[in-house]
Amino acid sequence: MRPRVGHIQFLNCLPLYYGLVKNQQILLDIELIKGTPTELNRKLLARELDISPISSIEYAQNHHDLLLLPDLTVSADGPVNSIYLVSQVPITELDGKRIALTNTSATSVNLLKIIIQQKYNFRCEYFVCPPDLPSMLLEGEAALLIGDHALRAFYQKPPGLYFYDLGVEWKEFTGHKMVYAVWAVRKEFAQEKPHLVQRVYEAFISSMQYSIKHLEEIVKDAARWEIYTPEFLTHYFRGLEFSFDEEHKKGLLSYYECLAKQGIIKPIHQLNFIEVK
Known part of the structure; x- marks a missing residue:
């Protein structure tokens, strides 16, 4: 049975999957299953996936059943350019107001x-709805968009709206990098099929290294099917980070500390990784 591997259908993950497409052999060895972060979270926990990128908060809530793959995240050191609070008023005027939340990612929410x-130090009222900006702003003073919906809204920049990059807000607040997604494997699968986990890990690392060297090629291919200019996409991809070094670990643990302070998760002081060669 081929390992079932999740694939986030957002542009921010394109560099991690682009090399896989170029290496057709590895695609024959895995079953690639596409979905939003929320969908992939559910599938991994329901044992419908073996390995998958998942929202950072999902690992925190299920870390007893999962192991992290080293060297793989979707992160940013400041601007992430695809997670925006879009507001009809300045953010300093949102106290007590209603905010529409996308239903596609718990980490960003x-x-x-x-x-x-x-x-x-504000208290706002939140409600969840599909990521359609006009509909969201009909009911709320502001709206949270992520991924391609956020990228498209920022690129088109409707007049009269304020855009706040949550990566910038987080960096100003904590001084840390922000880890939005991690790659996780079910412990049971890791114990039973360590050689397959190693194979998938190597494939993603190879894909990431290929993409770093061939960014111009990726941008050219992506620009053929998207509304964005190559210059815009180049700037976007260069702002993303995919590694998992000590600074990323500090940022992730800081995020978990903030979540625990609000009672969303129990305190987490350690990240558990699968051993790879």
Whole structure:
């Protein structure tokens, strides 16, 4: 049985999967299953996936059943350019207001709540809805968009709206990098099929290294099917980080500390990784 591997259908993950597409052999050896972060979270926990990128908060809530893959995240050191609070008023005027939340990522939703409550000391009313900006702003004073929906809204920049990059807000608040997604494997699968986990890990590392060397090629291919200019995409991809070094670990643990302070998760002091060669 081929390992079932999740694939986030957002542009921010394209560099991690682009090399896989170029290496057709590895695609024959895995079953690639696409979905939003929320969908992949559910599938991994329901044992419908063996290895998958998942929202950072999902690992925290299920770390007893999961192991992290080293060297793989979706992160940013400041601007992430695809997670925005889009507001009809300045963020300093949002105290007590209603905010529409996207239904596609729990990590970004809780990151926003940390920023609103711990950075600005505000209390807002939240409601969840599909990521359609006009509909969201009909009912709320502001809206949280992530991924391609956020990227598209920022690129088109409707007049009269304020855009706040949550990566910037987090960096200003904590001084840390922000880890939005991690790659996790079910412990049971890791124990039974360590050689397959190693194979998938090597494939993603190879894909990431290929993409770093061939960014111009990726941008050219992506620009053919998207509304964005190559210059915009180049700037976007260069702002993303995919490694998992000590600074990323500190940032992730800081995020977990903030979540625990709000009672969203129990305190986590250690990240557990699978051993790879």
